[in-house]
Amino acid sequence: MKKLKVGLISFAHGHAFSYYASLRSLPEVEIVGIADESAERVRQLVERDGVPYFGDYRQLLAGDADAVVICAENVRHAELTIAAAQAGKHVLCEKPLGISVAEMEAMIAACRENGVQLMTAFPCRYLPAVAEAKAAIARGEIGEIVAVKGTNRGSNPGGWFVDRELSGGGAVLDHTVHVMDLINWMLGAKVSEVYAYAATRFGAAEIDDAGLVHVKFDTGAFAVIDTSWSRPRSFPTWGDVTMEIIGTDGVISVDGFAQKNEVYSDGDGKGTWSYWGDDMDELMIRDFVRALLDGAAVPVTGEDGLRSAEVALAAYESSKLGQPVSLA
Amino acid sequence: MKVAVVGCGGMGRVHAESYARMDGAELVGVCDIDGTAAGELAAITGARPYQSFERLLEETAPEAVSIALPSHLHKEYALKAAAAGKHVICEKPIALTLEDADAMIEACRAAGVSLFVGHVVRFFPEYEQLRRQLADGRIGVPGVVHAKRGGGHPAEAKSWFGDADKSGGVIVDMMIHDIDFVRWTLGEPKSVYALNKRDDRMDYALVTLEFRSGAAANLEGFWGYPGPFHYAAEFAGSEGVIRLDSTKAGSLTVRKAERAQAGGPVVEIPQSASALSPYDLELAHFLACLRDGSEPAVTAADAREALRISLAALESIRTGLTITL
Missing domain, CATH: 3.30.360.10 (Dihydrodipicolinate Reductase; domain 2)
Structure with missing residues (x-):
């Protein structure tokens, strides 16, 4: 079975724990790492599941992940999404997509220019x-x-x-x-x-x-x-x-x-x-993963995130x- | 106390039946230009039927008159009653314009008679309890409030409801209950913003009031709802939430195997298994105020203010702007 390699960047938003659990339950997903500047926040998961841990998200983006899930503080969504896009990773970003229209437009543009998909997490x-x-x-x-x-x-x-x-x-x-x-x-x-x-x-x-x-x-x-x-x-x-x-x-x-x-x-x-x-959350994560594995359009877009x-x-x-x- | 009722539709019947069974009240006459309606209500209540308001006043000599006519007629009949020296108990809304409301208030003042307006929600025990608990600080300082009220379109039974010049529409006729209630509980609003869809089949309104206290209330009124009449409210405060919901307070359900006969009451009124209905409580309170000269729980000035806020909501709908009160 072709597997989707997924990393998670930041567990600042508690929904990351639920998304992580949903990803873990899918046989077609391989979790390739968790990046969080707070090691304490994710220690339990990392130790229990033996998931690679990165203190700096750039280390995770340098790896072979196909996609990343971003659950950082709202003000960091743009920086992280754009960096992930430039590293060629598809992105599932926690809502709200961003904190200004200009930065959300930049996020959408970065994903488009780098040929990756951007999905807003609207479970x-x-x-x-x-x-x-x-x-x-x-x-x-x-x-x-x-x-x-x-x-x-x-x-x-x-x-x-x-x-x-x-x-x-x-x-x-x-x-x-x-x-x-x-x-x-x-x-x-x-x-x-x-x-x-x-x-x-x-x-x-x-x-x-x-x-x-x-x-x-x-x-x-x-x-x-x-x-x-x-x-x-x-x-x-x-x-x-x-x-x-x-x-x-x-x-x-x-x-x-x-x-x-x-x-x-x-x-x-x-x-x-x-x-x-x-x-x-489980149904949304499953849809995100399936779309990427099938090469289909993700069900909720960056534009959707921007419009709300x-x-x-x-x-x-x-x-x-x-x-x-x-x-x- | 001798009382009479003018207007023998849905609300006139509620008033007349309440007076007919009330200790200390004597229903002397009921009046409607439709002689059949007057005759039927007279037969139920034991009062004398009239088609002429003047003759009713002359022959039955009531001390107080309930006005349960279409809203655009409130002023005319209130002025007639006041001129004849009768106290006035008027259904809500007090009138459809502030000019008419002021004329009614002034006429009653000049004639030395009282003017009461039937903002009956203040007499519903669930609303009264909510207000008391709010005042007792049970939920801290109120922040965001919701209130709603909806049911079938009353114009299906009585066409005048569908004519905004006669009823005022869902905001002025029905949401005014909730406007009065949130003003009673939250104090004076400082602004109003409103959204509305009105056509032949529905009148749906969302009205948001922001109060001087900093709290806000979103009110929903719906004529043309495809289901039974219902109402609800939620008050969220800094230390708690109080909710009431008519659909969750049914203490009695009767299910009959055969389909009931068609043709229910004109305006559906929520039934509750209480010893006294809110209308009984309201009308008894008004008569008690007449006997001892005390101030009513809801004054004509309150009714005028509820109308002023309702009219500001209509102005917001027309202009698309927030209206400062």
Whole structure:
């Protein structure tokens, strides 16, 4: 069997652990190394699985990896992606793709010029309810899309996420992009205008942790997304991905993590929701790997990442102005 | 206390039935230009039916009148009642324009009668509890709030709902409940931004209010939802979240093997197994205020403010801009 050689650059974003586990489970993948400036962060994996470790990502890029998975702090995505592209590696980059439109365009260009593919990590497309909603819309079951109300609420992730120098933004940047990507994907329309509320309301020190991002599309459709890190410690789960999709002939309600058991354990000190549905990360990683092995186009592109991140960036601008801003 | 009801549609029936069973209230008459509607409601409640409002006032001498007419008629009838020295209990919205609302408030003041407006959500126990717990600091400082309300298009039963000049549309007619509620709980909003799709079959609106406190609320109103009437709210604060959801609070479900007869109530009203409905609580409260002269839980000024915010949302839709309040 032809194997895809994959390396991972940085485990700063915790999703790297899940992507790593998914890659490990695929027989057609050979993990050729982990690069992380923090040896401590990945020590357990490296020792348990005997994976080659590099303190400097350039050492990993100098090797024979076909592709790399980048889960660094947001501000480093551009540098790492461009370096990987120049080394001839395909890239799966954690969202948000970048922290400015210019750097995301540079990332996309670098990959194109070096003949490698760039995929943005939008695993929510692989939530079964989301995929089925997309299919139902495509079949015309609710007519034309009129509006979407979405939420991607979560808890304050802390650490570098709340340090603007490393994240480039708070909850609005972190949590606009997932549902924005889903809406872009389902509507296939272009965002023309953005209006947003961004504030600090839930205890984050100096970064936005509350957001309501509104968009208008060139088709006349519109949407709002709650991006807030508003789930308290006492909440039964980390957060949510929900969408109410309003069509001319019906409504589709998506609650991405509704497949859950309710767990009441004295050990937890609170009731919890325990998700048992399909693993979206695993499905996304499998698709990424298969596309590269088949020489096919990756299912989610760098342009997709740009189109959702630019809405978050416009949201910050709108929030400062207190008025809608148009998206050129 | 002698009371009368003008307007024998869905809400008029709710008012009349509530008065008919309320201790301390005597429903003396019901009035509608449609004599059949007045006759049917009179038969149910034991009140006398009228087609002329003037005759009802003259012959039954009520102390207070409930106005449950299409919204564009609120002012005309409130002014008539006030001129006759009757207290006014008016369904929401108070009116469709601030000029009309002001005329009603001024006419009642000048006549020395009270004006109450039926922002009944303040009397729903789940909303009242949410407000109390918020005030008690159970979720810290509120940050991001959602409220929604939706159901079938009321114009399917009563065509005037579909005419924006008569009902005001989903924001002015229905979302105004949630506008009043978030203003009651979060204080004064400083800006409003709104999105809307309206055609013959649906009126769907998203309205975001930003408050002076720094909190924000996104309100969703939907006429033409392909399912039963429902409402929900979520308040997220610095130390917790409170949610209420009518679809998750069903304490009683009756399933009949045979399909029920077609033709339900005009505007679907959520049923709950409570000793007193929110409408009973609201109307009893208004009558109690009349007896002891106390200030109501929701004033005409509150109703005017909810209308002002609703109209600002319509202006945001027209201009595409955020409207400063």
